[in-house]
Amino acid sequence: xxxxxxxxxxxxxxxxxxxxxxxxxxxxxxxxxxxxxxxxxxxxxxxxxxxxxxxxxxxxxxxxxxxxxxxxxxxxxxxxxxxxxx
Ligand SMILES: [Zn+2]
Numbered sequence: 001x002x003x004x005x006x007x008x009x010x011x012x013x014x015x016x017x018x019x020x021x022x023x024x025x026x027x028x029x030x031x032x033x034x035x036x037x038x039x040x041x042x043x044x045x046x047x048x049x050x051x052x053x054x055x056x057x058x059x060x061x062x063x064x065x066x067x068x069x070x071x072x073x074x075x076x077x078x079x080x081x082x083x084x085x086x
Contacts, residue, residue, distance in 0.1 A: 008032040012046040019044070 011033055016023060022039030030036075033045040062070065072081055 005032075010048065012048055014046050017042065017044075 024038030
């Protein structure tokens with residue numbers, strides 16, 4: 001199979017036209033990110049630039065073992081708890 005140009009792995013797929021809400025969207029040759037709305041005939045781009053850092057850092061998630069032990073302790077299953085968490 002030959003392509004007119006290489007596929008763009010960073011292309012995003014909008015569900016609706018941001019201008020008219022139309023769903024008849026087609027990739028457009030204007031740029032590697034361009035889409036054309038078949039209803040309002042606008043050509044626009046959808047780009048993902050990355051994710052910003054959160055204002056406050058999240059706490060580290062517990063490991064599976066830590067979460068299991070906490071759940072067992074919370075529900076009163078002390079007979080099966082490891083020694084360190086009793
Ligand atoms: Zn539109």
